[in-house]
Amino acid sequence: MALLEDLQWRHALKGYDTKKKVKVEELGKIIEAIRLAPTSSGLQPFKVLLVSDKDMKEKVASACYSTNEAYVRESSYTLILAGWDRYTEERIDEVFKRTAEDRGFSVDRYTDYANKLKEVYVGMQSAQENFAHIARQVYIALGFGLAQAAELRIGSTPIEGYDANKLDELLNLQDLGLRSLCLITLGHSDSEKDWLAPMPKIRRSMNDFLVEL
Numbered sequence: 001m002a003l004l005e006d007l008q009w010r011h012a013l014k015g016y017d018t019k020k021k022v023k024v025e026e027l028g029k030i031i032e033a034i035r036l037a038p039t040s041s042g043l044q045p046f047k048v049l050l051v052s053d054k055d056m057k058e059k060v061a062s063a064c065y066s067t068n069e070a071y072v073r074e075s076s077y078t079l080i081l082a083g084w085d086r087y088t089e090e091r092i093d094e095v096f097k098r099t100a101e102d103r104g105f106s107v108d109r110y111t112d113y114a115n116k117l118k119e120v121y122v123g124m125q126s127a128q129e130n131f132a133h134i135a136r137q138v139y140i141a142l143g144f145g146l147a148q149a150a151e152l153r154i155g156s157t158p159i160e161g162y163d164a165n166k167l168d169e170l171l172n173l174q175d176l177g178l179r180s181l182c183l184i185t186l187g188h189s190d191s192e193k194d195w196l197a198p199m200p201k202i203r204r205s206m207n208d209f210l211v212e213l
């Protein structure tokens, strides 16, 4: 029940209170929820880039479309969720080497499984298809981060409204083998600016939404 209350409470913030900051411990919990999100075959093909510094916020804001700029500037933190630019054999091997170490198994235990994944993921027809699969994992984690923020009663805005090529270039994400997919700004609502706060949540009715087969 509590989760549903959290989800009812949250909305995509449209204005941040610059004086009310998110605490570092709260930020840590949100990032932890993102880290704990499930991913296909446990590959976790993405990283979280944390933006708190004023100059870095300016840089990120400069790649955002219109109103989103202010969210980055005025929120306490911006998280950039950035996916691997592609699956590679080396990246898949690293995951299973670490898994074997952490579980105290020989890495051979995972050889067949890892080879199958390499065949499927690395062998994908196009780079676009490869990255689309990575992106799907990131969006699951986005949901976890938004839900954890809500549980802490911290406001957030998921943001796709930015120029990803521009941001990736500004931050040299190519050098890290990453491509940004979406941002999450975190902070507290400013009742003057956050016009969405008093409005009812708009969702399809359950009748319209659920298809019973």
Ligand SMILES: Cc1cc2nc3c(=O)[nH]c(=O)nc-3n(C[C@H](O)[C@H](O)[C@H](O)COP(=O)(O)O)c2cc1C
Residues within 6 Å of the ligand: 010, 011, 012, 013, 068, 157, 158, 159, 160, 161, 162, 182, 196, 201, 202
């Ligand atoms: C992937 C994703 C990208 C979004 N991008 C933006 C954005 O760029 N700017 C913005 O103000 N809201 C953005 N939103 C917020 C949605 O418009 C909002 O979640 C939706 O209208 C439902 O409203 P609610 O989140 O307030 O319940 C985004 C939401 C998601 C899930």
